[in-house]
Amino acid sequence: LAKTTQPISMDSYEGQEVNITCSHNNIATNDYITWYQQFPSQGPRFIIQGYKTKVTNEVASLFIPADRKSSTLSLPRVSLSDTAVYYCLVVRVNTDKLIFGTGTRLQVFP
Amino acid sequence: DAGVIQSPRHEVTEMGQEVTLRCKPISGHDYLFWYRQTMMRGLELLIYFNNNVPIDDSGMPEDRFSAKMPNASFSTLKIQPSEPRDSAVYFCASSWRWGDKGPYEQYFGPGTRLTVT
Secondary structure, three states: OOOOEOOOEEEEEOOOOEEEEEEOOOOOOOEEEEEEEEOOOOOOEEEEEEOOEEEEOOOOEEEEOOOOOEEEEEEOOOOHHHOEEEEEEEEEOOOOOOOOOOOEEEEEEO | OOOOEEEOOEEEEOOOOOEEEEEEOOOOOOEEEEEEEEOOOEEEEEEEEEOOEEEEOOOOOOOOEEEEEEEOOEEEEEEOOOOHHHOEEEEEEEEOOOEOOEOOOOEEOOOEEEEEO
16 A cells, blocks of 8 residues: 655644645555544544545545645634544555554644 | 444453453444554554454454454454553444445544553
């Protein structure tokens, strides 16, 4: 599976847009990019998933360039409740396994 | 649906004792996963089941760990004998099988915080 690299931590203020970039240089044709969010003392929660271009849902947007070697999770107008660890994962077709890295610890300040 | 249910939420035990963690997946899900999370090692996949059958247990740390899924609505993770280094948060997750548009999301339970003294 492609190894992912993302910043260890990021700080932001309420109301700002936050972009977390993940590098996955060795991504394969049959790999999907998935992001999970984990609040303290809770299990991870699925945020968004994509294969190419742009995906948007009610929580976030995911931007994937044509070469798919990186992806960017965009959180619009963050609030204090968005303080969490965000994991970028590469998931291969029909493998079912999720391999979590260290994630990015986002701290939102008032 | 109530989501993935895990019990107990907290467990404190002494070294050498047997520990059993329990999980009830979301009804209808085909897959069940057991994870362990520590500060040092992060979130690790221990084992997962498909239709009650263990598919991959390569993440199980050693023979002291065992997992079973006797039916579609129940799974256990057992540690015997327990050791202090087993102290961690253990998560259970479930999902449907892979779909046409990619992997289905995994739904995680609240976790069991295990402390072995």
